[in-house]
Amino acid sequence: MDYQIRVKLKQGQIFFGPGVARLLRGIERTGSLHAAAAEMGMSYSKAWRILHTAEQELGFPLVDRRTGGIGGGASRMTARGQAFLERYERFERELNASAEHLFADCFGDLN
Numbered sequence: 001m002d003y004q005i006r007v008k009l010k011q012g013q014i015f016f017g018p019g020v021a022r023l024l025r026g027i028e029r030t031g032s033l034h035a036a037a038a039e040m041g042m043s044y045s046k047a048w049r050i051l052h053t054a055e056q057e058l059g060f061p062l063v064d065r066r067t068g069g070i071g072g073g074a075s076r077m078t079a080r081g082q083a084f085l086e087r088y089e090r091f092e093r094e095l096n097a098s099a100e101h102l103f104a105d106c107f108g109d110l111n
Contacts, residue, residue: 001107001110003099003103005095005096005099006018007088007091007092007095009088011057013053013057015053015054015056015057015058016054016057016058016088018092019040019050020050020051020054021085021088021089021092022040023036023037023040023042023047023050023051024036024062024063024077024081024085025085026039026040027063027075027076027077028076028077028082031074031075031076032073032074032075033047033048033051033063033065033073033075034047034073036075051063058084060078060080060081061078061080061081062077062078062080062081062084062085063075063076063077063078063081064076064077064078
């Protein structure tokens with residue numbers, strides 16, 4: 001027996017979760033929203049939409065974007081975006097660690 005926890009943040013609507021976090025880490029790694037979306041098998045328009053929704057709900061930009069042209073486009077996380085992502089990942093890690101202990105306490109004798 002096992003369990004699963006998916007951490008999603010909301011303010012009326014869900015605006016941030018594992019998918020947005022993965023997208024941001026992909027942008028950090030590739031320097032491109034398009035490339036990060038492609039790695040996830042997600043359309044660019046969907047990636048842009050979920051990123052835009054998160055930024056609207058938070059009230060600050062997560063990513064600085066430079067549109068394409070001769071040198072091509074680029075994206076990078078803002079300092080506030082990086083800090084927010086780190087807080088989300090910390091919350092997720094600590095919640096999972098607490099859940100492991102609680103699960104073992106409640107169901108450990110059944111495994």
